[in-house]
Amino acid sequence: MASDAAATARKPGRPKDGPELADVILDKAELAFAEHGFAGTRVRDIAAMAGVNQALIRYYFGTKEDLFDKVFRRRGSLISGARHVLLDRLLAQGKPAKVSEIVMAYLRPQWDMKHSGPNGAAFVRLQARLHAEPEEHAIRLRREVYDDSVKRYVQALSEAMPRIPRETIGMRMAFLVGAYLFMLNDVGRLNDMTDGQIGMIGRDEMLDQLVRFLAAGLCAPTG
Amino acid sequence: MASDAAATARKPGRPKDGPELADVILDKAELAFAEHGFAGTRVRDIAAMAGVNQALIRYYFGTKEDLFDKVFRRRGSLISGARHVLLDRLLAQGKPAKVSEIVMAYLRPQWDMKHSGPNGAAFVRLQARLHAEPEEHAIRLRREVYDDSVKRYVQALSEAMPRIPRETIGMRMAFLVGAYLFMLNDVGRLNDMTDGQIGMIGRDEMLDQLVRFLAAGLCAPTG
């Protein structure tokens, strides 16, 4: 069971080398939460995966919920930060930003994270899951991490498309988020809909397709 | 706690009147699963909500997972069926169907269900949640209920837009599903993005907006 544990089983006492177990725990927790969700994940299993004692998790992170929050914030803030940076860069150049550029800037950080390795992909799934949960706590967490970057993007889109009312853009931004989360999460649905022909398509091509779709939707004429 | 129970507490023995407890259980389970997810829901609580003994749930539905499946299939098949009907109707009239009509036919059943009452809304949320779960069982369930209607819609869209390759349409269909699930589920995100101005917008107008967005995306020129 716990054979998957981190390389060297340690003995009690302060170690002088080896990886930070706190990070190992976060990584394994990320995988577990992504796969089974918050309620479906057992702290025991995380401990076993990380090759540490269960109490150590409590020692570092407190309660299970605290652990989840830490996992989420760790990468969530990375993404949010990257979005800010990319938008800044876009707005800094003299000419006005195109819609497709804004969309691309918004999507890119997550896209890259997804393909950065198993943990990046896990986080993306975890986050997609969280966006489907109606519990107050989940909502607060998402808001805390993502809200202000989203608002800035809505603003930027608004300036790029002055003829479309602000609230319409807000709504369309929600559509956008839904589409890309679902797509990133990809839980087999994509393959279903294309009869398995999707495997052939390259990563960047897929991102381009997504951006094209979303940009067209965002720019659609209002009734 | 269990004060919310079904009107009349029964005694053992076969009753001659009163509502079908099996249906009551399904309804309450629907609410519970939508709110807490599969793993986060306690069978005990469902029993309490329905005002029945826990063993009765097992008597009718077997295991917790079986119960979930029943809940999901009950309305899922309704939706799937309605989609088939609407598409048939669309294809039956002589003229070729417009993209926006196809999209509308696809969305309408869920939209109506969402606004049919608390249980309809709960099912929609439940389903959005299920679409974010990577577990094999969840995937199989979704496939079983929704797959063939989706395939027919992809086909119809393909015929409406002969210049766009089939696999592109499949991909865009996935975008569409993501966007509308997220939107239907609406877990406060919409309000966040529009700074609360969304409450003012009427239901049908919102659906129109969604259709407009999606149709524009679907028809976007390919690179």
Place this chain on the structure above:
DNA sequence: AATCAAATTACAATCCCGAATAATTAGGTC
């Protein structure tokens, strides 16, 4: 060297959950 604090484990406590069984009541049937 002696002590202190950090990191880790082992183990217990408490609670709660899903499943299962056995008992009970009432309606239908012949």
Place this chain on the structure above:
DNA sequence: GACCTAATTATTCGGGATTGTAATTTGATT
């Protein structure tokens, strides 16, 4: 009216789940 069967409850069972406490080992500090 005797009997069978369907519907329902009360209660138990076995197993984990998270949380919490106490002990142990080791590096750092003075």
